[in-house]
Amino acid sequence: DTEVTQTPKHLVMGMTNKKSLKCEQHMGHRAMYWYKQKAKKPPELMFVYSYEKLSINESVPSRFSPECPNSSLLNLHLHALQPEDSALYLCASSQDKGGGRNEKLFFGSGTQLSVL
C-alpha cells in the first residue's frame, strides 16, 4: 500500500463550525506533514510530526490544531476559521524526517476546504 488517504475530499464550513480533516498512511512512515496550498501557489508547510510528536509548527494560527493519534493517522482540527483559510489542505508522509535522506514526500489527494 503506497497511498496516503485523506478525508473528506471536499469540505464547506461556516466560520463558527468545528470540523476535522483526516489523513492515514500504511507505509510505515514515521514523519507526517500538513501543507496548505492556495490556487496557483506552492504548498506551504504548516506542521511536521516525527514519531508521533510535533516537531515543527510554522507559526500556524491556533484555529488549526494538529493531532497525531498514532503513527498511521494525522488529524487537523479546524475551529473558527476565516474565509482566507479556504485552500487545498494536503497531508504527506515520509519514511523519516530529513537528514537521513528518507524525506521523500508522498502526498494524499487533499481536502478542498471552503470557509463561508
Next chain:
Amino acid sequence: QKEVEQNSGPLSVPEGAIASLNCTYSDRGSQSFFWYRQYSGKSPELIMFIYSNGDKEDGRFTAQLNKASQYVSLLIRDSQPSDSATYLCAVNKGDDKIIFGKGTRLHILP
C-alpha cells in the same frame, strides 16, 4: 530573496523536444533536492530527487545539481503532452523543512 525560486512560466515546448526547468535556492546548507509534478486539481507527485552534485537520470527525466551555484534543474527528454503540468522544485534546508518553489507551468505543444 525567496528561499526557492523558479520561473513561473508558462514554458511552451514542442512535443518531442527537451523541456528544461530551472530552480535556484538561497540556503547553502540545503541537503536534498526534489522535483514534484502537479497536474491541475491534483496533489504533487515526486518524480526526481538528487543529493549529490552532477546528473541523475531516470527514464526521460534528468535532474542536475550544482551546489556551488545553488542551482537545480530538470530536463525532460522527448516531451509528451502528458508532461503538461506544474513542476515544483523543493528543497530540504537541513532543518527538516521541505520548502517548495512557486512552480513552473509547462505546456507541451502537440
